[in-house]
Amino acid sequence: MKVVIKYxxxxxxxxxxxxxxxxxxxxxxxxxxxxLDENYTYNALVPAVLKRGCEGYERQEEINKHLExxxxxxxxxxxxxxxxxxxxxxxxxxxxxxxxxxDGLIAQSLYFLNRIISKPVTEGSIFKKDYVNQEKENLKHxxxxxxxxxxxxxxxxxxQEMCKDEKYARYVFGSIKExxxxxxxxxxxxxxxMIAACPLDIFVAGDVDPEKISILVKxxxxxxxxxxxxIPETIIKKIxxxxxxxxxxMDISQAKLNIGLxxxxxxxxxxxxxxxxxxxxxxxxxxxxxxxxxxxKHSLAYYAFAKMDxxxxxxxxxxxxxTNNYRQALDIIMQQCKDxxxxxxxxxxxxxxxxxxxxxxxGINDDPEGxxxxxxxxxxxxxxxxxEDFIEEIQKVKPENVVEVSKHIKTDLxxxxxxxxxxx
Amino acid sequence: MGKTxxxxxxxxxxxxxxxxxxLKIYILVKPGYSRxxxxxxxxxxxxxxQFVPLGAKEPIVVPDGIAHFLEHKLFEEEEGNVFQEYxxxxxxxxxxxxxxxxxxxxxxxxxxHKCLDVLLGFVGRPYFTDENVEKEKGIIAQEIxxxxxxxxxxxxxxxxxxxxxxxxxxxxxxxxxxxxSKIDKEILYECYRTFYNPSNxxxxxxxxxxxxxxxxxVEKLFDGxxxxxxxxxxxxIFPKEKKGVSKHKIVDKLAVSMPMFALGFKDRDVTQGGERxxxxxxxxxxxxxxxxxxxxxxxxxxxxxxxxxxxFDTGYTGEVNYGYSVISGQSRDPEGVASVLYExxxxxxxxxxxxxxxxxxxxxxxGEVIRLFNTLDSVSIQFxxxxxxxxxxxxxLRGIETAGFEDIIKEFNQLYREDSSTLSVxxxx
Numbered sequence: 029m030k031v032v033i034k035y036x037x038x039x040x041x042x043x044x045x046x047x048x049x050x051x052x053x054x055x056x057x058x059x060x061x062x063x064l065d066e067n068y069t070y071n072a073l074v075p076a077v078l079k080r081g082c083e084g085y086e087r088q089e090e091i092n093k094h095l096e097x098x099x100x101x102x103x104x105x106x107x108x109x110x111x112x113x114x115x116x117x118x119x120x121x122x123x124x125x126x127x128x129x130x131d132g133l134i135a136q137s138l139y140f141l142n143r144i145i146s147k148p149v150t151e152g153s154i155f156k157k158d159y160v161n162q163e164k165e166n167l168k169h170x171x172x173x174x175x176x177x178x179x180x181x182x183x184x185x186x187x188q189e190m191c192k193d194e195k196y197a198r199y200v201f202g203s204i205k206e207x208x209x210x211x212x213x214x215x216x217x218x219x220x221x222m223i224a225a226c227p228l229d230i231f232v233a234g235d236v237d238p239e240k241i242s243i244l245v246k247x248x249x250x251x252x253x254x255x256x257x258x259i260p261e262t263i264i265k266k267i268x269x270x271x272x273x274x275x276x277x278m279d280i281s282q283a284k285l286n287i288g289l290x291x292x293x294x295x296x297x298x299x300x301x302x303x304x305x306x307x308x309x310x311x312x313x314x315x316x317x318x319x320x321x322x323x324x325k326h327s328l329a330y331y332a333f334a335k336m337d338x339x340x341x342x343x344x345x346x347x348x349x350x351t352n353n354y355r356q357a358l359d360i361i362m363q364q365c366k367d368x369x370x371x372x373x374x375x376x377x378x379x380x381x382x383x384x385x386x387x388x389x390x391g392i393n394d395d396p397e398g399x400x401x402x403x404x405x406x407x408x409x410x411x412x413x414x415x416e417d418f419i420e421e422i423q424k425v426k427p428e429n430v431v432e433v434s435k436h437i438k439t440d441l442x443x444x445x446x447x448x449x450x451x452x
Numbered sequence: 453m454g455k456t457x458x459x460x461x462x463x464x465x466x467x468x469x470x471x472x473x474x475l476k477i478y479i480l481v482k483p484g485y486s487r488x489x490x491x492x493x494x495x496x497x498x499x500x501x502q503f504v505p506l507g508a509k510e511p512i513v514v515p516d517g518i519a520h521f522l523e524h525k526l527f528e529e530e531e532g533n534v535f536q537e538y539x540x541x542x543x544x545x546x547x548x549x550x551x552x553x554x555x556x557x558x559x560x561x562x563x564x565h566k567c568l569d570v571l572l573g574f575v576g577r578p579y580f581t582d583e584n585v586e587k588e589k590g591i592i593a594q595e596i597x598x599x600x601x602x603x604x605x606x607x608x609x610x611x612x613x614x615x616x617x618x619x620x621x622x623x624x625x626x627x628x629x630x631x632x633s634k635i636d637k638e639i640l641y642e643c644y645r646t647f648y649n650p651s652n653x654x655x656x657x658x659x660x661x662x663x664x665x666x667x668x669x670v671e672k673l674f675d676g677x678x679x680x681x682x683x684x685x686x687x688x689i690f691p692k693e694k695k696g697v698s699k700h701k702i703v704d705k706l707a708v709s710m711p712m713f714a715l716g717f718k719d720r721d722v723t724q725g726g727e728r729x730x731x732x733x734x735x736x737x738x739x740x741x742x743x744x745x746x747x748x749x750x751x752x753x754x755x756x757x758x759x760x761x762x763x764f765d766t767g768y769t770g771e772v773n774y775g776y777s778v779i780s781g782q783s784r785d786p787e788g789v790a791s792v793l794y795e796x797x798x799x800x801x802x803x804x805x806x807x808x809x810x811x812x813x814x815x816x817x818x819g820e821v822i823r824l825f826n827t828l829d830s831v832s833i834q835f836x837x838x839x840x841x842x843x844x845x846x847x848x849l850r851g852i853e854t855a856g857f858e859d860i861i862k863e864f865n866q867l868y869r870e871d872s873s874t875l876s877v878x879x880x881x
Contacts, residue, residue: 048484050483050485052825052826053822053826087752088746088752096747096813096815098819099818099819100815100816100818100820123822127461128818128819128822158756165758166761166762169709172709173710173782174709175709176603176604176708176709178601278707279707279881281600282594313539313544314536314538314545315539319535323591329594330594330595330597348594348598376536380536380539382542383541383542384544386542387542387543387560387562390486390487390561391487391559393486393487395826
């Protein structure tokens with residue numbers, strides 16, 4: 029199991045190094061934390077504009093030529109939703125110097141990322157307008173493209189409706205309306221505020237020497253910090269939830285059913301590990317109740333799963349089915365939840381779930397990006413569990429703990445996306 | 453026990469052993485890894501729809517989608533289901549079928565040898581009944597429906613239908629609801645007997661594992677079993693594919709936010725695999741990057757005009773008997789993108805690339821191969837699929853390092869021609 033070495037470089041600015049000699053690449057990620065507030069569309073646009081160019085590499089073409097010459101270093105930016113915050117990420121994944129005999133690759137990558145983040149191409153005191161306008165269009169398309177993947181789309185719609193009055197309903201890539209009335213000055217101000225004040229975590233994973241990395245990161249730092257921005261915590265508990273049903277139409281051939289549940293349990297609650305287990309027993313793979321009953325026993329769906337968003341304490345039960353089977357599938361799915369809360373968990377289901385979780389968690393050790401995601405998750409939630417701790421905790425869970433946590437789980441929204449012509 | 457192959461550049465160790473029954477075993481030793489990955493694959497895909505069954509003289513034609521159907525069915529056992537067995541061991545099993553192979557794999561983080569027993573066990577133990585075959589038809593029909601709604605898949609599927617006249621790659625891997633309705637247990641057994649022979653299969657394992665112990669284990673497993681002897685080469689029959697494409701353009705409609713497109717160039721210079729195919733694959737990957745990769749003039753002009761976005765991608769597929777290049781993405785104007793690409797291709801005939809560009813892309817490709825060895829499942833799958841074309845993955849790196857600038861130019865002039873291209877477009881309805 030890998031250790032993480034943490035360096036506090038400044039207030040709200042930490043470096044986390046995960047040394048592991050088996051990796052052939054070095055994965056570097058600068059992660060800024062931002063509130064999922066009313067400026068979420070602006071937040072989503074900032075990294076896309078920064079990606080277009082910086083001092084020394086003003087055009088995308090120059091950036092790409094530079095990266096290709098470095099044995100195809102992968103550079104990317106992105107925005108992720110982690111509970112009620114957006115994480116703006118600037119990432120570089122490079123081949124370790126020792127495999128290509130090219131010294132200084134890590135240092136060069138750090139300098140490059142710093143330049144991208146802090147020395148954008150500007151016109152006066154705003155970003156270069158061409159870049160903003162193009163990336164605004166691209167982001168619009170990205171938002172519209174949500175409909176292309178029906179599974180993702182139906183899940184997102186379920187969450188949007190379920191959390192209608194909460195920050196969490198906001199789509200990670202922003203809203204088209206906001207983009208249409210974009211204020212270029214405001215965009216630049218939000219960017220300046222991000223680099224000056226928002227919490228920043230830097231991760232480096234690979235076959236590296238942590239001490240050397242900490243010096244390289246400090247020396248390459250061009251980001252000036254002036255004040256602190258506190259990001260509010262995600263609201264997880266919701267009382268007075270009433271079960272609702274929403275049916276929408278689309279030009280599709282297979283219906284998608286998504287059931288949104290409130291777990292009212294956060295990562296730091298004692299019910300968290302039992303909840304992880306609950307999710308696995310219910311719909312965490314071929315051993316699960318949903319898979320066995322909805323798919324195998326009744327052949328009602330090609331897929332049926334339970335997916336937890338630990339950052340918001342939401343559970344989504346998803347399946348793809350024929351509209352004719354909707355009521356029957358819904359009944360069977362709900363029955364599985366009831367069965368767990370009544371303690372109807374077989375030993376085989378329980379053991380298989382623990383084993384499945386352990387395999388996934390141990391597997392994170394083999395994936396630099398996965399390791400960074402896991403430890404970034406800890407920063408977001410304030411949890412302190414290493415991968416090893418996680419495995420230890422999950423093994424302590426008893427079936428009665430799973431039954432106990434299921435009492436806090438409430439059905440919120442039953443969302444069905446069905447073909448236009450189909451009748452229920 | 454096995455033969456060890458060490459690659460200095462990659463610092464990777466591979467152990468190889470061939471059993472008496474013809475099964476090839478490869479073990480990639482990866483110290484420090486928590487996961488183990490195993491893949492057991494047959495050289496049998498959806499393209500193999502016409503063949504001479506084992507022990508027979510005359511060829512037969514089987515329903516489209518049967519290789520994929522067979523893959524689904526093998527998971528079923530007389531006593532319950534293989535998934536449950538794996539679940540008890542904490543392993544994550546899965547399988548896939550493509551045009552040329554069927555593969556069963558698992559990821560484990562412990563109890564590896566038991567998991568391996570399960571894998572070799574169920575793949576070697578078909579159990580088909582009239583009832584369980586009928587039941588599967590419903591599940592697969594749902595799967596086919598799911599693909600029908602996927603615009604990326606539809607763009608690609610239509611592209612193949614447009615490029616090919618009769619080669620089976622034009623048919624969907626899962627078949628159609630109609631074609632799978634003709635499948636019964638007798639025909640499944642026939643396909644199984646012919647293609648699931650150890651001599652037509654490969655076992656590839658990766659992780660922090662002990663090669664000698666594995667080879668022993670597998671040897672024992674097959675010892676004295678009906679399949680302990682090697683069978684001869686399977687006679688596969690493929691229709692002779694006409695030169696040129698079947699259709700230059702295919703347009704379809706789906707609920708998409710923006711039109712999607714795939715522009716394919718059908719390769720007339722087909723191979724039987726091996727070194728010649730390796731050279732082609734390397735050459736085309738470099739060509740596509742030089743022509744339309746992120747640092748190319750083409751890419752940046754199209755991007756700046758707002759005609760493409762970061763979904764724009766390129767790739768070459770090189771298989772035994774067929775091959776094609778694809779340039780794909782989303783665009784408000786797919787025809788516009790295609791005409792810019794045709795224009796650039798013409799331009800390159802009198803204003804060729806520079807050596808410096810070629811050297812840079814070659815470096816990028818070397819990095820890609822090194823990176824591949826980080827991920828056990830990707831590297832294993834890649835290894836097996838290359839192996840079925842008689843290409844060793846370690847040779848792939850050598851292929852890139854020794855690729856010549858002149859070969860690239862020659863291959864470019866041969867393949868990238870407007871008259872051997874198909875444009876597949878999905879419009880928004």
